[in-house]
Amino acid sequence: MNVPEVKIRVNYNEGKVEPLKEVIEASPSNSLGNAAVLGWRILLDSFNIFPGPLPGIVLRLGDKALGLIVPLLLFLAWDLVTRYELTPPQLLPLPKQVAVTFLDMVRSGELLVNLKISLLRVTAGFFAGSFTGLVLGTAMGLSKKIESYVGPLFHSIRQVPLLGWIPLLILWLGMGETFKVFFIAIGAFYAMTLNTFQGIRDVPGEYLEVARVFEYNRLQLFRKIVFPAALPSILTGVRIGLSLSWFLLVGAEFTGASEGIGYSIAWARQIFQTDVVIAGVFVIGVIGLLMDRVVTLLEGYLLRWRRKTFTA
Structure with a gap:
């Protein structure tokens, strides 16, 4: 039509x-x-x-x-x-006022300083949690014995709401940077462990038969068959883990911080600066969207062989 x-x-x-x-x-x-x-x-x-x-x-x-x-x-x-x-304008300011506030935050350097600190925290937590989750998920996926030992504990712990860890972590680690990074890492750890484990377990049996025909040893089997087949699921874990890390960063900075984008929003809320709150929420959303787009581009690059396979 x-x-x-x-x-x-x-x-x-x-x-x-x-x-x-x-x-x-x-x-x-x-x-x-x-x-x-x-x-x-x-x-x-x-x-x-x-x-x-x-x-x-x-x-x-x-x-x-x-x-x-x-x-x-x-x-x-x-x-x-x-x-x-x-x-009331105290609850919902004009869009123009929010835009002016955002530009003032950029010019003063306040936004960039807080954003830099938040990005450092989320980077440290994400990579720590992702690496640990990748190792554990791989071990559980390759070994049923390891899964039988670790799996029940992992699956029971991950049922605890992420925000429910805050009181216990504060008691154990205090309210410093260690608490924030560890709390952020939890989200990435859950996502990477689960998706890596599931990706390895979902490798088609036909692929394993091909490996037996070529008489691959265990290292060759993992490098040439298992890892490439599980990579889409692993990258999904990266994407989910990064989103969770960014979400938990804001929660950590709401709870106890003296700097960071989450802290600036929490402080503005206490003194009824709604324009600052909305500007901060906008920044969080845009940065989160950019992170997701970066992972999507990385996924497209690493999985470009799938497009060649389907178009051949």
Whole structure:
């Protein structure tokens, strides 16, 4: 089905956005994304939100811009609610105020300093937990005897909610950096152990038969058969573990810290600086999204052989 493509010429006169003309043309290359994006584009223009070259950029994105519709609708609702003062400004400030606060935090260096500290913590905890989980998951996956010894304890401990470890860890480790790194490492450890173990156990029997035909020893079997077959599951563990580590970082900094992005949000909440809280939450979300994209790119690179296999 052909979807009409709508082109809008916009006149920027003294800072105002004025749609001048709509031209509808049928084209087989058009997509539902253009039509959907056009709806919120007209809506944003009517409230003079996001003027400038954005209309053309978004319309050119087409289907890829569909993921922006819900966030932009939420942003529009936020703008309308605050503009017409439907909520107290102390609870929900204007988007413009949050943007100004964010820029002030960047210029002062406060945001970058706190973000650097948080990234160092999450890096240390993630790599410590991931390495330990990779070793334990591999051992449990390769040896049923090790699984019989360690498996029941591991599976029972991982049923404890992650935030439930905070009181005990504070008693054991205090509230210093050791507590924060250890707490962050727990999430990565769980994810890596479980996914590595499951990935190794799910290696198809046909692959093992091939190894027997070629008379691989144990090292060759692991390096050429088991590890490549389990790699997709291991990378899933990396992705989940990194997300959990970032989540637990914020929890650790909420609990007891004097610096870090989580601490800045907790402190701003206590003194009712809602704009700082929202700006901090935005930063946490963006950094988390960037981390996920990096792991996705790494996964695509390491598993590029699968694309070659399926397209051959």
